[in-house]
Structure formats: C-alpha cells, structure tokens
Amino acid sequence: MNIKVINIPLFKQKALQWAAKFDTACYLDSNNFTDPYGKFDTLIAVGKKAEITANTGNAFEQLEKFREDNPGFIFGFFGYDLKNEIEDLQSSNHYGLNFPDLYFFAPEIIISIKGNAVEITGADADIVFKTIERLELSTVYNANELDLKSRFTRPEYIDTVNRIKDHINRGDIYVTNFCQEFYAEHAKIDPLLIYQNLNGLSPTPFSAFVKWDGNYIICASPERFLAKRGDKLISQPIKGTARRDADLETDQNIIKQLRNHPKELQENVMIVDLVRNDLTHSAKPGTVKTEELFGIQSFKQVHQMVSTVVCEIRDDVTPVQALKNTFPMGSMTGAPKVSAMQLMEQYERSKRGVYSGAFGYFSPDSDFDFNVVIRTILYNSSNKYLSFQVGSAITYHANAAQEYEECLLKAKAILEVLGQQEIDTAKRI
Template sequence: MRIESFALLDSKDKFHQKALHWSGQFDEISFFNSNGMSDQWGKFEQVMAVKALHSFRANQNVFDGLDAFLKLHRSEFIPGFLSYDLKNEIEELQTTGKDELEFPEAYFFVPAITIRWTGDQVHIEAEDPVAIYQAISDTQIPEALPIAVHVQSRWTKSEYTEAFENVQAHIQRGDIYEVNLCQEFFAENADVSPFEVYHRLNSISPTPFSSFFKLGHHFIMSASPERFLAKQRGKLISQPIKGTAKRGTNAIEDQEIIADMLRSKKEIAENVMIVDLVRNDLTRSALPGTVEATRLFEIQSFKQVHQMISTITCVQAPHVANVDVIRNTFPAGSMTGAPKIAAMQICDQLEARKRGIYAGSIGYFDTVHDEFDFNVVIRSLLYNKQKRYLSFHTGGAVTNQADAEHEYQECLLKASAVLKALGTSLDD
C-alpha cells in the first residue's frame, strides 16, 4: 500500500540533485522538470517516478497495447516515451536508417515511488515515504568529473547541403511545402555519467519540458522547450515551435532579434504551415467547431535561443480515447513538415540514421484525472550505456525560401547547448 507524505525543503535544487543520484539504484527513472517555467497547462514543477511495479514495452501494435495497459491502471501516474518511428504503425511508412541506440519503440511504467515538488514542499508517494525522504537527504552528490567524448557529425556540411537541395527540388516539383530535415551527431566509445550530463545540460539550457529518463542501460537527457500535446480538463493543447534565432549579447540586441523574427515572412510562413497541419490533426479528435489557434507567433526566450511558438486548442470529443488522440496527431508536425506523410517519406529517404526517440515524445498519462502531457524530444541526448553510443539530432525547416547556409548554422546553434554540456565541440 502506498501512502503520501510531504516535507518542507531548505533547498529544492539540491534535494532534486540528491534525488536523481539516489534514484540511480533503480532500472526505471522518469524525471520531469519545468525549471520554474510551468504555464497554465502544466501540472508539476518537478516530478520523479522510479521503480516499475507494472510496465508496458512494445515495438509493434503499440497504440492498441498502450490503450489496454492504461485501462488496467486507471488510478495511476504513468510516465513513458514514444519513438518517432511509430509513424510506421500509423501510416504506410518504413524506416530504413540504421539504429545504433536500440531503444524500444515505446515504454511506460506504473511507479512504486512518485516524488513531486511544489514550491518549498516535496510530496512522496510510496510504501514508506519517510524512509525515502531520509535516504535522499543522506545521499551524497558525487564530485563532478571531466567529460571527454569525441563528437562527430554524421553528415559533412556538403552532404547536408546536398540533402537540403534534394528537399528543395521536391518543393519546387510541388511534392511538399516544407520538410524538417534532421542530422545526427554522435560519439562512440562514450563513457559518461548520465546524471552529470543531464545536470550540466539543464544548467546550461533550462527549459519547461526538461526531462531525464532511464530504462536499464538506455538514457534520455532532454532540454526540450516544446510541448507536443497535453490534455487538461477535457481540452487538448498543442504548442508547435517553428522559428529559431540566437540570443543577443544584451537586452537591446534581443529586442531587435525578436522584432526581426516577427517581421520575417519566412519564419511566419513556416509557423503558419505547421499551425495548419496541427489544426488538421486535431480535428480528428475534437468536438466539431472547437479547434482554434488561440495564440500565434509568440516569442519565448530561453537561455540559448528565441523561439516562435503558437498554441492550438480544442475540446476532446468524448468518444475518442486518449491514446487515439496521440495516434491521431503523432508525430509532432513541427518535426515532419507539410503535407505530413509526404514529408516523412522524404525524411526517411534522405536521413542517414533512424530518428528513434529523437522527434518522438516523453511524458505521462495521469489516469486519476484523465489528463496527459507530452513534450517533443528535441535538444536531447540519447545514450546506450551498454554499447557506449551517444547520439543527438538537430534539424530545421526547409522551405522554398530557405537558405542552406542559414539552416546549417541553425542546426549548429541548436546543438550548442548539448555540446557545451559534454564539454566538447564538433570534430570536422
């Protein structure tokens, strides 16, 4: 039997660092961190779940299996992840890229222990919450050790440019309007502490959908700024990002960069295309007439970049199950392009490696309140500790107006926080 207890904290950040290191004894860890940026739809400042009592792991028939799993556990907090390549289950698509990381296509679990932070309080739900609080409080944070990895680019700059020009040829033929072209950066023989890397990444690039996930020897260290899809009180919320610019050196320069983004026909056009795509996806799960773009072209400023974000909402139709809502909208339109199926086909043909968890989603189902919240896995490191293989992708929208040099530099900008967390730079 699990009971809940709470305690006051002197230092929330130190306690959550201790909690992460304490959690290392378990094979299953999920940690979501809003970094104090939670919005009207966010339910948690920070929440950790560890040790699977029940789990769902699948590589095929994922959505039907997940729906059955959720129906078995109707009063639980259930975290997990979905691979981008579940697109192949939703549409008649194939992934031909090599998979070095070997994550399952989907994994969710019912935790034995759940820890939630709210203000200066920590709430622990477990069989013996007091003992867990004491164990975490007594945990020593190990001294940070240097990280040494040899990061390489899967594509040379000329190979990226060739793929970019291929996409633009499709656009000019009228096959698609926009494609989110992605490239992989990787390190072999990488020995790193996932907890230390995540801590560094979150310090360098704090974001509202930051997360850490462990499944055996598989790790996800995410600094995602993007919400894929949430449900709260019967309303569905999607917040795609399209439009990225580097931060300025001072407040005046930042204001000029933001003004330039809002004047940019290219940035606005990219954002509008994805907003229309998301609106179309949501109509399959919505009460008729309720889909609306409630906020357009908002600029949110993070430590590394400015992002253009729009918000689309609707009321969920009562006959549509939560898993079907995910199925009807997955993967995130901001990571595909438009039209969606054609864009995904082109990405499969051009990209050198399977995306896997990248461009997929990490989040949770709250079956107690019939709600959920999922991010888009971007600005994220994926690590197979057993194979010592570390990987991350970056990408950007290619349109008819896009410039190869600009888009390539945007990929490097998006990679900068991850590279800094690893204490390294790219090897040409």
C-alpha cells in the same frame, strides 16, 4: 505524504541524485517556467511495478491495454518511427541506439513538487523523504570519452537541403523538418552529470532525465507536443529559432527580426495549420482554435516562435487515441505530413527513434503531458553508442547554409556539455 521544504533547489538536486540510483527512473523538471497548463514544477518517478516495451505493429493497442491495467501514473515515450504503424511508411536507415519504439512503466514511488510543497506517494514516504534529505551530494564524476562524428559533411548537408527544396518547388511538399545525426561509438559518459550540466546551461520547461535498462534520455526540450487537461487538448508547436545576445538592445532587435521574418512566419503558420488538422481527429466539432499565434519564448540559448492550438476532446476518444491521432507532431514532420515523412526517410541518413518522438506521463485523472524529444542526448550504455540529432525546417525561402548554422546553434549547449566545442564534420561514415 505532503511536506513543506524550505530549500527546494537543494532538495531537487538530492532527489535527482537519489532517483538516478534506481534501475528505472525519470526526472521531469519545468525549471520554474510559467506555464498555464503545467501541473507540477518537478515530477520524479522511480522503480517499476509494471512495464511495457513494444515496437511498431500494434504498439498503441498494447499501450491502451497497459493503461487499463495501470490506471495510476505511468511514464514513458513514443518513438518517432511509430509513424509506420499509423501510416503506410517504413524506416530502414541506420539506428545505433536500438531503443524500442515504445516504452512505459508504472512507478513504485512518485515525488511531485509544486512551489515549496513536496508530495511523496508509494512505499514508505517518510523513509524516502529522510533518505533524500540526508543524502550527501556527490562531486565525483567520470570524464567523457567521445569521438563525435556527423552523418553529413557541411557540403553534403547543403546539397541535400537544395535537393529537398527542388521537391518544394515542384509542389511535392510545402515544408519539412530535415534532421541530421551526430554520434559517437565506444562512448563513455556520466549521464547524470551530463544532465545536470545540460539543465544548468540550457534550462527548459520540458527537461527530462530518463533511465531504464542501461538506456538514457538526457533532454533539454523547450517544446510541448500534446497535453490533456480535463476535456481540453493543448498542442504548442515551435517553429522559428533565433540566437540570444548578451547585449539587451541587440537581443530585443533579434526578437523583432524573428517576429517579422517571412521564412520563420511561413513555417510556423504551416505547422499550425497542420496541428489544427491533426486535432480535428479528436475534437468536438467546431472547438479547434489557435489560442496564440507567433508567440515568442526566450530561453538561455535561443529565442523560439511558439503557437498554441487547443480543442475540446470528444467523449469517445481515449487519451491514448488522442496522442495517436496527432502523432508524430507536425513541428517535426512537415506538410503534407505523410509526403514529408516519406521524403525525409529518403534524404536523412539515420533512423530518428526516440528523437522527434515524445516523452511524458499519463496521470490518474486521465490527463497527460508529453514533450517533443529535441535538444536531447540519447545513450545506450550497453553498446556505448551516443547520439543526438538536430533538425531545421526547410521551406521555399530556406537558405541551405543558414539552416546548417541553425542546426549548430540548436546543438550548442549539447556540444558544450559533451566537451565538444566544434564538430569535425569530415568525420562521418
């Protein structure tokens, strides 16, 4: 069923509220960012005809079979710790969320929005549309109950970054992404309201609200991990962050500084090289290329340096294999990739789980699109554990105190929607 809708913003609000009532649902919103590789402005999936939950071992193999059995749309995530299945690695850090390493579902109803065109597939499309149109937007919400803590104090974070830099000086690694967790136990939040506020405060092209079995992913990601469009694979790693400023001239100067900052350029080009190498495992020989290097994308909270790397996929590589061949994404690991991941398991104090993983979809035409799960609140409503992590690239030129401030800059929107203007970093385990 295809419908033209005059007031798309209002329809999206109602559709989100309608979707959030299902036990299993996801809402993906590009927030009208211009994207040559985006197929949809908004994509909504609810209900489940089938699902798969898997942990490290043979998760990718199980997903391959699930994909064969469900050739239509499927939605889900890859947790970062699937790295242990791909490489000889392990994860033994604390993990309060208890999410699986992989989860996908085949939805009962799909709503796609492009421009003012709405397409509904599955069930009785006419009834679905009328139900959404008649919905009265709710203004009732529950206040957050949070005691937010950090796994690192500021001095501990700075000391750890300096120890990581010792490894760089010795040549063990060139660049890494060091992450820290902020968390709350016995947490009570209104996940839908939190997402609406976060998406309003920090609209991004890979925003997502995901719900399954009482678990939530509340995501304001600006980054694409990997997409497939026909025979083309596209990866767009982000490395390089700078604040926004209300004064236009100052804001433009910040962009210039970001574009010419040695440390930011260094970390971006290192990850581009890593992504190029990852793509060779799926690419037709000679097709890997960098379409754009050091591009600047501006979001409501920050400016980001984004590069675009593409290739043509080999005929013998399945979509699931293409994702496995590049996972985890280079922007969240470092280089050399395996050495960086090993070191971060040593220095980080939390298992990353879904954070640093990817959420997205496979479509019926064998295309796919997956984001990088960053700028994201994760919530298990059963054990009332809330978590978000932030990371920063550590290179030879990194200043530990500045990297800590960059982490707080990345967390700014999340802290605001959680009603936490500041983090007391003395509160930790």
